[in-house]
Structure formats: C-alpha cells, structure tokens
Amino acid sequence: xxxxxxxxxxxxxxxxxxxxxxxxxxxxxxxxxxxxxxxxxxxxxxxxxxxxxxxxxxxxxxxxxxxxxxxxxxxxxxxxxxxxxxxxxxxxxxxxxxxxxxxxxxxxxxxxxxxxxxxxxxxxxxxxxxxxxxxxxxxxxxxxxxxxxxxxxxxxxxxxxxxxxxxxxxxxxxxxxxxxxxxxxxxxxxxxxxxxxxxxxxxxxxxxxxxxxxxxxxxxxxxxxxxxxxxxxxxxxxxxxxxxxxxxxxxxxxxxxxxxxxxxxxxxxxxxxxxxxxxxxxxxxxxxxxxx
Amino acid sequence: xxxxxxxxxxxxxxxxxxxxxxxxxxxxxxxxxxxxxxxxxxxxxxxxxxxxxxxxxxxxxxxxxxxxxxxxxxxxxxxxxxxxxxxxxxxxxxxxxxxxxxxxxxxxxxxxxxxxxxxxxxxxxxxxxxxxxxxxxxxxxxxxxxxxxxxxxxxxxxxxxxxxxxxxxxxxxxxxxxxxxxxxxxxxxxxxxxxxxxxxxxxxxxxxxxxxxxxxxxxxxxxxxxxxxxxxxxxxxxxxxxxxxxxxxxxxxxxxxxxxxxxxxxxxxxxxxxxxxxxxxxxxxxxxxxxx
DNA sequence: GTTCCGCATGAATCGATAG
DNA sequence: ACTATCGATTCATGCGGAA
Numbered sequence: 285x286x287x288x289x290x291x292x293x294x295x296x297x298x299x300x301x302x303x304x305x306x307x308x309x310x311x312x313x314x315x316x317x318x319x320x321x322x323x324x325x326x327x328x329x330x331x332x333x334x335x336x337x338x339x340x341x342x343x344x345x346x347x348x349x350x351x352x353x354x355x356x357x358x359x360x361x362x363x364x365x366x367x368x369x370x371x372x373x374x375x376x377x378x379x380x381x382x383x384x385x386x387x388x389x390x391x392x393x394x395x396x397x398x399x400x401x402x403x404x405x406x407x408x409x410x411x412x413x414x415x416x417x418x419x420x421x422x423x424x425x426x427x428x429x430x431x432x433x434x435x436x437x438x439x440x441x442x443x444x445x446x447x448x449x450x451x452x453x454x455x456x457x458x459x460x461x462x463x464x465x466x467x468x469x470x471x472x473x474x475x476x477x478x479x480x481x482x483x484x485x486x487x488x489x490x491x492x493x494x495x496x497x498x499x500x501x502x503x504x505x506x507x508x509x510x511x512x513x514x515x516x517x518x519x520x521x522x523x524x525x526x527x528x529x530x531x532x533x534x535x536x537x538x539x540x541x542x543x544x545x546x547x548x549x550x551x552x553x554x555x556x557x558x559x560x561x562x563x564x565x566x567x568x569x570x571x572x573x574x575x576x
Numbered sequence: 577x578x579x580x581x582x583x584x585x586x587x588x589x590x591x592x593x594x595x596x597x598x599x600x601x602x603x604x605x606x607x608x609x610x611x612x613x614x615x616x617x618x619x620x621x622x623x624x625x626x627x628x629x630x631x632x633x634x635x636x637x638x639x640x641x642x643x644x645x646x647x648x649x650x651x652x653x654x655x656x657x658x659x660x661x662x663x664x665x666x667x668x669x670x671x672x673x674x675x676x677x678x679x680x681x682x683x684x685x686x687x688x689x690x691x692x693x694x695x696x697x698x699x700x701x702x703x704x705x706x707x708x709x710x711x712x713x714x715x716x717x718x719x720x721x722x723x724x725x726x727x728x729x730x731x732x733x734x735x736x737x738x739x740x741x742x743x744x745x746x747x748x749x750x751x752x753x754x755x756x757x758x759x760x761x762x763x764x765x766x767x768x769x770x771x772x773x774x775x776x777x778x779x780x781x782x783x784x785x786x787x788x789x790x791x792x793x794x795x796x797x798x799x800x801x802x803x804x805x806x807x808x809x810x811x812x813x814x815x816x817x818x819x820x821x822x823x824x825x826x827x828x829x830x831x832x833x834x835x836x837x838x839x840x841x842x843x844x845x846x847x848x849x850x851x852x853x854x855x856x857x858x859x860x861x862x863x864x865x866x867x868x
Numbered sequence: 869g870t871t872c873c874g875c876a877t878g879a880a881t882c883g884a885t886a887g
Numbered sequence: 888a889c890t891a892t893c894g895a896t897t898c899a900t901g902c903g904g905a906a
Contacts, residue, residue: 364711365676365678365711366676366677366678366711367677367678367679367680369667369668369671369677372664372667372668373668375661375664376661376664376665379661384657384658385658385659385661386657386658386659386695386696387659387696387697388659390682390684390701392682392684392769396767400765402715402717403678403711403712403713403715404678404679404768405717405765405766405767405768406765406767406768407767407768408767408768408769409682409767409768409769419656419657419695420695421695423694423695425694425697432898433898433899472897472898473692473697473698473897473898474697475688475697475698475699475700475701476697476698476699476700476701477684477700477701606879608879609879612879612880650879651879653879653880653881654880654881654882657881657882685899686899686900687878687898687899687900688878688880688898688899689878689879689880689881689897689898690878690880690896690897690898690899691880691881691882691895691896691897691898692881692882692895692896692897693880693881693882693883693896694882694883695881695882696880696881696882698880698881698897698898699879699880699881702879773899773900774878774879774899774900775900775901784879870906871905871906872904872905872906873903873904873905873906874902874903874904874905875901875902875903876900876901876902877899877900877901878898878899878900880896880897881895881896882894882895882896883893883894883895884892884893884894884895885891885892885893885894886890886891886892886893887889887890887891887892
C-alpha cells in the first residue's frame with residue numbers, strides 16, 4: 285500500500301474545510317503560542333487566542349475519527365509577571381465544543397532555554413494536552429514501553445533456570461499473581477511525563493519540536509497506513525516522522541516558505557515509499573525460526 | 577532569637593481568622609484533593625471544590641505579607657475518563673480574588689502510583705502553583721542552586737537533618753566576590769521542574785509530601801526567623817522542616833489525631849531551639865578553615 | 869559489616885457487580 | 888439510569904531479615 289503526504293498552503297481554519305469528516309487518526313501540532321513568533325505568524329494576542337483557536341479546533345473535531353486523538357503542544361507565556369490563563373480557558377471552551385480532555389502529558393525539556401530572572405527560574409516544561417472525541421479511542425501502549433528501572437535490572441535478571449521453574453509452578457498451583465507475566469518483563473509502561481531534550485535548532489522554523497515527540501505519539505495512537513494531521517506543520521517535523529513510520533500525513537501551513545520547504549524535503553521519502561510494503565505478518569514466522 | 581511553632585485545631589477557614597493581617601512570609605500546603613482521603617477528611621466533591629476553597633484562599637491572601645508567596649500543591653483526578661477542570665477554575669477564581677498566578681512548578685514523582693489501564697498511563701506529576709500578592713516578592717534564588725555534577729547530587733541525598741542545615745551555610749550570602757565566583761562555576765540555578773520521589777510510608781507517619789519539597793520552597797522564599805504557614809498540615813512535614821531550618825511556623829488541621837501527633841513531634845525540636853542560635857556567618861569561616 | 873532479596877505499600881484508575 | 892463498592896492491574900522505594 286502506498287503512503288501519501290498531502291500539503292496545503294493557507295490558513296488552517298479554511299484549508300481544513302477541504303478534508304472529509306472522520307478521516308484522521310491522530311492530530312499532533314504545536315500552534316504558534318500567543319504573541320510569540322510574531323515575525324512569522326503575525327502573533328495572536330493572549331486575549332484573543334481562544335477566539336482565534338476555537339474555529340480551528342471545531343474543524344479538527346470534525347475531521348478526526350471517533351477513535352482518534354488530538355495532541356496539542358502548548359505553554360502559556362508570562363505577561364506582566366503572571367502566567368496567562370488562555371490555555372486553561374481554551375481547555376474549558378474546547379470541552380464545551382464537545383472535546384474530552386482526557387489527559388495532560390508533561391514534556392520535560394531537559395535542555396531548556398537559558399536565562400536568569402530575579403523572580404523566576406528557567407521554564408523547563410510544556411503541556412501536551414490530549415483531547416478525544418469519545419472515551420474509547422485507539423491506544424497501542426505496548427509500542428512505547430521503556431526499559432525498567434533498577435528493580436528488574438538487579439533482581440529479575442539474576443533469576444536462574446531453577447528459579448523460573450519454581451515460580452512457574454507457583455502459578456500452576458494457584459499461588460501469587462501471574463508470575464509468567466513478570467518473567468519476560470524487562471520493560472515497563474511509561475508515565476505521563478516525557479523527558480526529551482529540545483532539538484538542536486539547525487532548522488529555520490522557530491518551533492523546537494524534537495522528532496521523538498511526534499514519534500512517541502504516532503507510535504502510541506496510530507498503526508501503519510493510518511493518517512496523521514498537523515495543521516501548523518512549520519518545518520514539517522511531524523510529517524517527516526509520520527512518513528518514515530509509514531503513516532499517511534496531512535500538513536497545513538500559512539507560510540509559503542515552510543510549505544515549499546516541506547514539499548522539497550518529502551520528495552525522497554515518497555520515492556522510497558513506492559517500494560512494495562513489508563507486512564509484519566509475513567515476516568514474523570521467519571524471524572521466529574531464525575531465533576531458534 | 578527564639579523560634580515559635582503555633583498549632584491550631586479546627587477548620588482552616590475559621591482558624592485563619594485568628595491570625596493578623598500581613599504576618600506570614602510563606603504558605604506551603606497540600607490541601608485534600610477533591611474526593612480523596614475521604615477516610616481522614618470529609619472529601620469534597622469536584623463540583624464543589626472551588627466554592628469550598630475560595631473562603632480559605634481569601635483568608636490566606638489577608639494573612640500573607642505583600643512580599644510573601646503561596647505555594648499550592650494540587651492535582652486533578654480523573655472523573656469518567658476525563659481530567660477534572662476544578663484546578664483550572666480555581667486558578668481563574670483566585671485571580672479574581674486578587675491573587676497573581678506567578679508560576680506553575682512541576683513536581684515529577686519518580687515513583688508514581690502503579691497501575692495499568694487501556695486508555696491511560698500512570699500519573700507521575702503534580703502541580704505546584706505559585707501565587708503572590710504583588711509582582712515584587714522575596715525570592716532567594718541562590719539558596720536553591722544545585723551542584724553541577726552528579727557526584728554532589730548523590731552525596732547530598734544521604735545528608736540528613738543538621739547536615740542539610742550546615743550544607744545550606746555554604747551557599748550563605750554575605751561574602752565577597754570570591755565566593756560568588758566559586759558558586760557560579762560549581763552551581764547552577766534550577767528550573768521549574770522538581771524531581772522528587774514520594775516518601776515511602778514505612779515510618780510512623782505517612783506524609784503526602786517528601787521533606788525536600790517544603791524545604792526547597794522554604795529555602796527559596798524565606799530567611800531565618802521568617803514565618804511559614806501550612807493550613808492543612810496533616811502529619812506536619814512542612815512544620816518539621818520549617819523548625820529545623822529556624823523558621824517560625826503555624827499549622828492548622830481539622831483532624832485531632834494529626835494535631836496531637838504534630839504537637840508531640842515538635843516538642844524535642846522546640847527544646848533544641850532554645851539553645852542560643854548559631855548564625856551561619858559565624859560558623860562558615862571556621863568550616864572553611866577545616867576544609868583546608 | 870556488606871550485599872542481596874522478599875515484601876508491603878502508596879493523593880490511582882477502570883470495569884464489573886451490587887444496591 | 889445512577890451511585891457505591893470491590894477486585895485487578897502495576898512499579899519505585901525503603902525496611903528488615905538472610906546469605
């Protein structure tokens with residue numbers, strides 16, 4: 285199957301109207317923050333941010349599949365010594381639109397922007413707001429499991445053969461919990477705190493979105509051949525990652541330079557994707573034989 | 577000078593009325609979250625949480641000095657698959673009361689509560705909301721500077737009690753450029769993300785709060801002989817730390833068992849504090865000699 | 869005296885079952 | 888229908904006893 289990438293040049297509110305209902309599995313985006321990046325986007329005043337975003341989120345609600353997910357990367361800026369409240373107001377208004385505010389992930393930026401202020405430390409985190417259309421949505425948790433902490437490293441690793449048999453017998457005789465689950469356990473599920481460094485900014489776009497961020501959510505909320513949308517694609521990080529992971533992708537941006545840059549970038553990827561796809565189902569049996 | 581600890585038994589909203597205006601330098605508290613801890617506290621329904629808290633925050637606004645700070649530890653729970661919005665509503669309402677919402681620190685709980693669900697990962701962070709009365713407030717940033725190297729981090733972890741106080745003296749101000757240069761090279765300012773594990777409850781009292789948490793904010797926002805208030809003291813972690821750090825403290829709790837427990841705990845501390853106080857400025861030179 | 873291992877225990881959350 | 892209770896799930900941490 286062929287992987288497609290569609291690009292739209294123009295305002296998201298208008299361009300999104302071209303997309304059909306219920307056609308997107310995952311939306312990952314980092315919109316311009318209020319009054320930030322004035323040079324490229326013109327800047328939206330904090331007081332008008334919610335009113336500016338709501339028509340767009342209404343379109344996103346329409347194009348998202350009922351089982352899909354919307355990840356919104358955002359952080360309020362400081363205005364006159366106070367944190368702005370427009371993000372909180374946005375969440376409240378989006379819920380009135382019909383969105384479910386399912387979760388708030390924290391992106392801990394390990395190398396945050398430097399600086400020193402007399403009444404404030406460096407800001408080292410951003411919000412990753414998860415919205416859904418319904419309580420039941422697709423989530424592939426096993427795809428993002430991480431290596432365990434000290435516990436398994438120091439203890440489970442040392443289990444010898446005889447110990448494993450003994451533990452297995454406990455399961456058979458009804459003792460304890462499901463030990464067999466723990467024997468092959470070297471990984472644990474992650475939490476809702478993501479530790480990622482910001483990308484070394486060799487790109488022109490001012491949004492420092494590390495590739496690991498969309499990659500993590502694409503793994504978690506989509507499968508191959510699903511469709512990922514970024515209505516503020518900027519330098520196209522989300523789309524690049526989606527293509528590499530064999531997901532269809534849709535990108536929108538109002539800046540012609542970004543549109544053209546992403547179009548050029550994606551050309552070699554598209555050629556690569558014309559090769560016949562390899563299905564995991566066909567490969568797995570062979571791999572298992574090889575392991576033996 | 578003598579360090580005092582005042583305890584009040586009863587509802588915070590009422591007990592706070594006994595405190596004079598502009599008398600507290602720092603408020604650090606972790607109120608019962610909505611519908612949590614029903615066994616000990618009544619349990620406040622999420623829909624009524626804001627209305628329940630606002631009269632208390634009004635009193636806190638009155639007793640806090642204009643240059644003081646209010647740190648509120650809180651986290652919304654999940655209700656029917658969605659994050660509750662009462663924390664956001666509380667922030668918005670407290671601003672109408674006259675509070676400035678200056679900053680939101682993140683407490684990353686390394687050992688979060690375990691569990692697995694089809695649509696959600698473990699919750700590993702809580703909010704530490706900073707409120708102030710005015711844009712100009714006391715902040716002693718140098719007190720919480722962190723060592724650059726990992727070696728010091730692990731060493732500090734094993735320090736306890738009096739050792740931590742002594743260690744703080746190294747960062748004490750009042751010396752010339754030599755010290756500040758040394759500080760600049762070996763220490764860095766922290767960010768607004770705090771990494772602390774929750775205290776394990778094998779001790780006699782279970783604290784929702786690791787001691788490092790109030791300690792960090794007490795260092796950051798108060799000096800010796802200042803006054804720290806915790807209107808929901810629980811097992812009294814904040815007060816214990818404040819006493820150890822030679823700050824006056826005021827604690828309130830509605831549960832008689834907690835009140836009595838804290839009263840018993842603080843007795844030995846108070847006796848210790850009757851000794852003539854040791855000023856850091858007097859001690860430091862000797863220690864420097866010893867180091868050589 | 870170290871190191872190692874067993875174990876209990878958390879500001880949790882979901883889904884099923886019971887009134 | 889709507890609420891209250893319960894079992895199952897999960898993993899970092901510190902304590903205490905054992906090698």
